[in-house]
Amino acid sequence: MWPLYAAGFTTAFGAHGIAANLGGFSSLLVLGGLLALYDGAEVLLKPLFGSLADRIGARPVLLGGLIAFALASAAYVAASALSDSLAWLWAARLGQGAAASAFSPSASALVARLNPAARHGRAFGSYGFWKSIGYTLGPLLGGVLVWAGGLSLLFVVLAVLGAAVTLWAFLVVPVMAPLPKARQTVLDLARRLTDPVFLAPTAALAAATAALSVGVGFLPVAGRTAGLGTIATGAAVSLLALAAAVVQPRAGRALDEGRLTTRAGLSAGMTVTVAGLLAAMLPGASEAPGASWVAGVLLGAVLIGVGTGLITPLGFAALAANTPQERLGQTMGSAELGRELGDAGGPLLVAGVATLTTLVYGFAALAVVIAALGWFVAVASRRSRPVSG
Numbered sequence: 250m251w252p253l254y255a256a257g258f259t260t261a262f263g264a265h266g267i268a269a270n271l272g273g274f275s276s277l278l279v280l281g282g283l284l285a286l287y288d289g290a291e292v293l294l295k296p297l298f299g300s301l302a303d304r305i306g307a308r309p310v311l312l313g314g315l316i317a318f319a320l321a322s323a324a325y326v327a328a329s330a331l332s333d334s335l336a337w338l339w340a341a342r343l344g345q346g347a348a349a350s351a352f353s354p355s356a357s358a359l360v361a362r363l364n365p366a367a368r369h370g371r372a373f374g375s376y377g378f379w380k381s382i383g384y385t386l387g388p389l390l391g392g393v394l395v396w397a398g399g400l401s402l403l404f405v406v407l408a409v410l411g412a413a414v415t416l417w418a419f420l421v422v423p424v425m426a427p428l429p430k431a432r433q434t435v436l437d438l439a440r441r442l443t444d445p446v447f448l449a450p451t452a453a454l455a456a457a458t459a460a461l462s463v464g465v466g467f468l469p470v471a472g473r474t475a476g477l478g479t480i481a482t483g484a485a486v487s488l489l490a491l492a493a494a495v496v497q498p499r500a501g502r503a504l505d506e507g508r509l510t511t512r513a514g515l516s517a518g519m520t521v522t523v524a525g526l527l528a529a530m531l532p533g534a535s536e537a538p539g540a541s542w543v544a545g546v547l548l549g550a551v552l553i554g555v556g557t558g559l560i561t562p563l564g565f566a567a568l569a570a571n572t573p574q575e576r577l578g579q580t581m582g583s584a585e586l587g588r589e590l591g592d593a594g595g596p597l598l599v600a601g602v603a604t605l606t607t608l609v610y611g612f613a614a615l616a617v618v619i620a621a622l623g624w625f626v627a628v629a630s631r632r633s634r635p636v637s638g
Contacts (some may be wrong), residue, residue, distance in 0.1 A: 250363065251374065253420035254379040255313065256356040259414055260349040261383025263318065263407050264288075265465075266391030267342070267400070284344055290346030291353070292589045299354040304633045306427045307355040307362070307578055312419055314351025319411030321345045322404045329401050341404065348411075354582040360578050361569035362425055365596020367505055374501025374562040381494035381558075383628050384465075385487055427575070445629035446571040447580065450564035450589040453515045453626050456619045458588040459561040459595025460522045463615055464489050464529075464553040466596050471529060471608060485550045491559070492554025501562040511567045512630040518559030519623035525552030528614040531611045 264287055302310040321344030328337040357376070364372040394403040465486050472485055500518075501511035531545025565584070572580040595615055603611035 250360070250375070252414060252421050253311075254376055255358045255362055255414045255417060256352050257376050257380040259315070259407075259410055260353050262410070263279040263322075263345055263349065263383075263388075264385045265384050265387030266407070268346075268387075268395075275596040284337065286339065286342045287346035287349070288589050288593055289305030290343055291350045292586055292593075294350035295354050295441040295584040295585040295589070296579070298351040299358070299578040299580070301351075302355045302358055302582075304427060305577055306425060307358045308418075308422055308484050311352045311355040311359065311407075311422070311579070312391045312415060314348045314355065315411055315415040315418065317348035317351065318345055319408050319415060321348055322408035322411060325404045326408065326503070327403050336399070345407075349378075354578060354585050357565060357581040357585070358577040359422065359425070360565075361572075361581075362574060363423075366570055367575035369566040370504030370562055371461050371498065372415075372501070373569070374498040376397065377501075377558070377561045378494050379499065381490050381566065385490035385494065389487070391415055394473075395422065395554040423555060435440055445567065445584075449629035450511070450515065450567040450624045451631075452622050453519060453560050454564040454571060454584060454620045455587040455591030455594075456519060457522065457557040457564070457591070459591035459598075459615065460526065460553050460619060461489070461493070461557045463595045463612070464525070464550060465502055467599055467603075467611070468484050468529060468546055468550055471549075485546050488547065489550040489554040492551050493558035496555050496558025497562050500559045501566065504563055504566055509563075511563050512627065514563040515567075515630065516623060518556045518563070519619055519626065520556070521552050522556030523616045523620050523623070525549045525554075525556055526612045526619070527550055529612045 268283075270286070275561075298310055298314070321341050324344070327342035328334075328340075357373075360372050360376050361369060391403055394406055398405075398505055446578055468485055468489070498516060500509065503512065504514060526549065528545050531547030566583075568584055569577065598618065599608070599611035599615050601611075602614045
């Protein structure tokens with residue numbers, strides 16, 4: 250399992266480590282494009298690589314994706330030494346995003362296959378914990394590396410990390426032959442992906458990712474309005490990621506031990522997430538900055554982290570429990586697509602509303618959307634039933 254946790258750490262560290270250190274570009278259009286390129290590649294390719302993992306086996310797709318990630322990172326280092334053209338950075342981000350599209354859903358599928366159903370909560374909780382550590386360390390360690398040696402040094406570290414995880418996975422992760430499966434038509438796929446047993450946890454995962462992205466991107470804005478410095482706002486974001494990392498293994502263990510049901514856990518997680526967004530509105534509720542502003546930022550960070558930490562392992566465990574093993578790659582890839590849409594949609598919604606009004610109303614708009622999705626998840630979970638291949 251440890252190489253799979255390392256793969257989860259790698260994609261999180263690579264995505265946020267670079268994204269958080271691209272602020273030197275004067276053009277916001279270029280910056281936005283570089284930020285969107287990684288996620289855009291994942292949106293398009295994750296379902297395809299997930300289906301490929303079902304067809305040829307998840308391990309080859311995992312190894313191929315990790316190798317491609319290391320090569321894309323190393324290629325930028327070599328190319329940037331010859332020319333400082335921005336095109337090399339665009340190509341490297343696209344290559345890293347495409348590579349992550351391969352090894353991320355494959356790792357999720359292997360987490361499910363290598364563990365019995367009774368341990369899915371623990372397994373996905375631990376997997377989510379190490380991804381959260383990657384999200385936490387990415388901006389911090391990435392900033393140190395860029396300060397010490399520029400983007401090239403950060404890409405060197407990513408190339409070495411990708412190569413090391415590839416070797417580790419090759420030596421440790423067992424060969425698991427693809428399982429035989431019945432022929433699937435487009436109608437069969439559409440039926441599976443519109444069944445409540447898939448839609449409910451995927452909607453919850455998308456909501457959690459949207460809230461997480463908004464917390465990382467906009468809580469610092471609220472903090473700066475409250476008079477907090479960059480160190481304090483960075484600490485608030487790290488507090489969010491740390492809360493998510495601490496909660497995920499515990500939520501997974503509670504699910505496996507029968508102390509928490511999927512429906513209750515997802516509902517609780519979405520309720521706490523909404524409460525976090527409401528707390529983030531406190532800084533804009535008074536005229537002058539004060540203790541309530543700081544408390545709102547910190548409380549919002551903790552509650553969003555706790556809520557997303559509850560949702561993530563339970564959502565993936567629910568998908569794994571109700572998916573035929575021979576379709577795990579396809580299901581995980583499609584669920585990851587939902588998460589990526591939340592990752593992009595949440596910040597776009599908040600930014601759009603905040604541009605027309607204020608950031609307070611942006612947080613409120615996302616809170617309303619997540620509350621509506623929470624109602625849908627509660628209703629759909631009550632009606633859901635396991636699906637066959």
